[in-house]
Every structure is written in structure tokens, then in C-alpha cells.
Amino acid sequence: MNLYLWLIPVLPFVGFLINGLLGRRLPKALVSTVALAFPLAAFGVVLRAAMLAWPGNGNFSLPYVENFAGSWINAGLLHVDFSFALDQLTLVMLLIITGVGFLIHIYSIGYMAHEEGYWRYFAYLNLFLFFMLTLVLAENYLLMFVGWEGVGLASYLLIGFYFDKKSAADAGKKAFVVNRVGDFGFLLGMFLLLSQFGSLSLGKIGDALALNPGQHGGILTAIALCLVVGACGKSAQIPLYIWLPDAMEGPTPVSALIHAATMVTAGVYMIARTHGIFDRSPFALAVVAIIGAATAFFAATIALVQTDIKRVLAYSTISQLGYMFLGCGVAAYSAAIFHLMTHAFFKALLFLAAGSVIHGLNGEQNMLKMGGLRKKMPVTFLTMTMGVAAIAGIPIWAGFFSKDAILYEAFQHGVLGRSLYFVGLVTAFLTSFYMFRLWYLTFFGESRTSTTSLGEHGASVHARSDTRLVLEAEPSHAVHESPWSMLGPLVILAVLSFVGGWVGIERFGQFLSPVTGPIIDPALEPGGKSLDITLTVVAVAIAAIGWFFARLYYGRKSERPGQIVAAMPGVYSLLVHKYWIDELYSNIIVKPLTLASRYVLGWLGEGAIIRGSAWLLAGIATLLGELVRRWQSGNLRSYSAWLAAGAAVLLVFAIASALFGLHSFDFAIAWAGR
């Protein structure tokens, strides 16, 4: 029996190769088939592995390690294998990535139908799946890093998919460069791990930690902090979150798959995966918790005033990732992974629904120009409602359970945890508020689309019975519901966003506990159950208040938002400009770096040292050439004279060495005398 883990990433890679190499020449239908078939096959392999390896089925003991290509690196201290490992955490991630990933592939067929570079898009998307699956399957840090870098590459390629648009190309570059900072931390962490444990294998490091129960802090804190830097880059946390809002330049399904459901959760996954190290370093955990709570709050405040529907969702993603970090930081890893899962469902749904709205409005992303879409796009409206309810934490929707679990665990985690709990609570209010704001602005009220006036224009043309014009005008301008290839995934994800949390944190934590360790179970704590219920009621009340305020301000046309802005122009301007963080980074880091590159490195390094040494070498060669070219007289007899002189010199040497016993010609003489 074999689980064929290696097939899981390789199948999408084959899809990438086919579409990437031949896609330009293949018909669109075939490109779509290839793009869908391989992720579906990977999903099938994952399902098979899940059924065979499900705890209790008894066929395989988890973690199950599969070495599929022998040794990769074998150099002195460093031994790295091509091996994949399957355990409960990996299983959850695999199901999310292939399942949600496949749904988003289907959606993309409809969404990207009219785009140039259709084949290129799907090739990149399959490439992303390959790297993401490698990341979560990897049994050692180096292989995980390959996946880690690879998803960064795929993200870069897809953000810059419309590469002829400067803002998209810049956004791709920004994401790539900011991620490099995080990857630097990850690399340093790996070096420290290697020096400390002599191995990069997750299993071996876990064993080494288990053998040393007393080892705390010190080098482990250093390793954990380096890994946190990596996680902050990938998961868009303070201070490295700035790339994610710009990443919305990519096509919307990409935002759903890479920048909401899967890739950005890699940092959370990595922390949960290496929690053995974090558990030994309370300081590093505290750092994770504070970063998470701060990011959650900070991003939520920015989301309050954004008008671009995708940017609201981007900031809400950052904010939700902050929740997951908070969960990790209070050592409630399974709660964080639980939120990761429900977030994957509802955030993918929200992005796809937003994509459907944008598609229906022919590319309009500004919420102030939407409104009244409830009747025109009923399916999109209903599914989006499910997503909004899930993220806002309305009871029995998925997000309610997972967010509640994280907040409860934070509350139970000492003084720091308790204070961060309140930050989380305020964030929950903000989340509920900005999500319902998005909901009201998009689907309720009067239509503010410019297409309405176009419709009337079309009608007046019709009155003049110029049917040809009407036929031309209508199909491209009318607000329309999306095709079923887009609505189908929306419906499935809406169902998942609804029922996804019903498994409950207790059972989910139980399932993950062999990997992530046990969490505080309210049922087992003294007074835990009543505290849990109290906190739940508070959280629900907070969400309801957020909804109430959103309804008050945006439910119908109202002067109130304008009044608030007028009352607090400073705060509003701060939020609209996103705390001027981009400008701050630009002035403090980017500009000094470019100046230093241009003047210090450019003049001194490149100009003086590199170009100078090149000129010096060339000068020496020219000078020597000037000297020795005089030998090349072109005169045959002078050449032969040199030849004869050389032969004579050799002869003198030979005779002299024979006479005076010089050893350098012994060999020649011995050979001649044979």
C-alpha cells in the first residue's frame, strides 16, 4: 500500500507543463480541460490518502513519511532528502488547497473567459498549486522553503498577470521584494536550526527537542524569531503586510486563491508546524501574539474607509491573518488552523463573489459606484451574504466558531492574552462594521452604476427603432448575473462557509492534537463552560453592534458618514492614507536604498572598483601586447632565427645538465639513453 503523496504536487505540475509549453497553440477548451483535470486528479489523490490514512482506519500511522526520490543534498553535515510527510495538519491543508483550489479553477474558467493569455493564467495557477502542495507536504525545512519560494514566484507572476499595466507590474515586484525580507528571516532560521540540531528534517528536530525537555529560550528564541520574520512576510503581518493590498492588481480568482485562502496562510501553517520550537520560547510566542493582534486591529481600521471592494477584502484578509497569528501566539495552534480553514472558505467566497460583482459591472471595483445589485445578481447576493455573515461572526456560520475559539484561548492565556483579547474584540466589531458596510454599499440602496444611464440611453435609441444600435449597446453594458461556472463554486463555498464550523473546535482540536498539541478545552476547565458562553455572548453582541452601526450609516442614503468625516478629518485622512505606511517605508527604506545603490554602489562600487579593475586589466594586457608584438615581425627568417636560437639554448641546457649533473634534464637524457 502506498499513499502516492508525490503525485499530489506533481499532477498540477504536469498541468503547468502542458499549458505552459503548449497552451498558446491549444484550443481554449483543451486548455480548460487540462487546467481542471490535473488539480481534480490531485484532489482525488488527497481524498484517497485521507480515507486510507484517517486516524482510526488503521492502515497508516501518522505521520506517514514518504521518501520519493532518495537523497537530495548530501554534503558533510547537511543531509536533506526528497521526502514528504502526511499528518493531520498536512491533511487539513491538502484538503483546503486542492478542494478550494479546484473550485477556484472552475470559477476562473468563467471569469477569465474573455481574457488574453488564458493559457498563461491557468499554467501559473497550476504552478502555484504545485508549489503550495510541496510546501505543506515537505518533511524538511529546505523542501518547505522550495515551496515557500515557489508560491512567491507564482504569486508574483499572477499579480503581474496584466503586466502591460504599470501598477500591476509594480505590485508584483513589491510583493516579491517584500517577501524577500521575510525569506531572509526564514533562511537565517534554517541556518540556526542546522547549527543547533544538525538536521533540517521536521521529524528529527522534533525528536531532538523531545530528548531535551529542559531546553528553553536562548537559541530557540532566536530560531523562532527568525521564523516569525519569514511568517510575517508570507502572511502579510506588521511590518511586512504592505504588499498584500497592492496584490489586488491580479485577477480576482487569484486574490481568492493565493492572497486569501492558501498562500498567505503559509506563515500560520509554518508556525503551527514548528510549534515545538515556539512552545519552548514564551518570548517568541508573545511576539507572535502581539504582532497578530496589532495587525488584526490595524488592518481592520484601514478597511473601514476603503472604497475599492477588493481592497476592503484585502485588508480584512490581513486582519483575519492577524487573528490566526494571535491564536498561534497564545499556543492555540489548532484554533488558528481552525480559523485558517473557515477563513479559506469564507474569504475565497467573498473574493469570488466580489469578482462576480466586478465581472457583472464590467470591471467596476469602486463600491461607491455600485449599489442596488441585490435584484440584479441574486445568486451573488445570497452567497456574498453567507460570506459576510461568516466573517462577521454571526452565530452558526463558520467564522463565528473559529474566531470564538481564538478569542477564548487568548482570554485564558495570562495577562497578555487577556489584554490582546480586548484588541481582538474591538477588531471583531470593526470587522462586522466594514463587512456590512461593503454589503450595504454593494447590494442595497439605489444603483449608482453609470450603466443605468447607459440603459436609458439604450431605451431612447430603441424608441427611434434603431434596433441594430440597441443590439450592440445592450450585451456589453447591462448589469448581468455571472455564468454558472462562476456561480457553482460560489454556492459550494457558501455552503462550506455556513457549515464549515459545525465540526467545532473541540473535535477539530482533538483531531489535530497529535500534531499541534492539546488546547485548553472549556469543558475541562473549572468554570470554563460558563466563561465560554459569556465570551460567546459578548462576541455575538459585538458583531451585532457592528452590523447595527453599518446599517445605521450605510443601510440607506445617509449624511452620517460625511458628518463623521467632517468631524474627524485628521483620523479620516490617516485611515484613507493607510497611516502613510507606504510613504514612510518609501522614505525611510526605499529611497535611502536607491540613493545608496545609485551613488555609493554605483559610483564607488561599480564605477571605481568594478570598471576600474576592468580598465586596469585591459591596460596591462594592451601594454604587454605592445611590447611582445615586436616579435611578430612577419619576417620568416626572423622567426626561424628565434627557432634556431631556442633549439640552441635547449641544447646548451641539455649538455650542461649532462656535464654538471643538473637534474632538470635527467629524464630527457634517460629517455635518450634507453
Place this chain on the structure above:
Amino acid sequence: MPQSLLNDVPSSWYLLLSALLFTLGVVGFLIKRNLITVFMSIELMLNAVNLSFVTFAHEWHAVKGQIFVFFVMVVAAAEAAVGLAIIIAIFRARNTLNVDQIDLMKL
């Protein structure tokens, strides 16, 4: 030539003759301007070498030297054929056989 007579002449004489011939060849090669004379000087040098090969073969009763002589002769014959062809080609192209004027390679 009878074996006894050959033995009467010491090997060193043959070697001296060979050295003399070789030196003549080198000098002719260096000072003569006519390409054909230069060419003949090369042949002279080759034959001087052949002579010393044969001498040493005789002296040490080794057959290797004599075999080498045949090699040299073959190479010399081939070289003569190619060399003369080149000389004819040069004469046709430049109308002279003066080596000082055949200096196309000069910078």
C-alpha cells in the same frame, strides 16, 4: 659496404658529419632568401638527423633508429610534395620567391 670497413670508421666521425650537415642546413635556412634554397636547407637538416639516427642505431645495435629514419623519409617526401606545391602557389600569387617579401602576416 663490407662490415669491416664500416667498423673501421669511428662513429664519432659520422656524428661530426651529421652536425656539420645540420649546421649547414640551419645556416642556409637563415641566410638564404630564395624560398627553394630555404626548402633545400630543410631537407639537408632532415638528412643530417637521419645520419645521426643511423649512426646511433649501428652503435647500440638497436633497430629503432633505423625505423625512425624511414619515418623521417616518408614525412620528408610528403613535406616535399606539399611544400613545393605551396611554393608554386606563392610564386603564382606574388611573382616572387624572396622570403623577405612574403610577409603578409606582418602587422
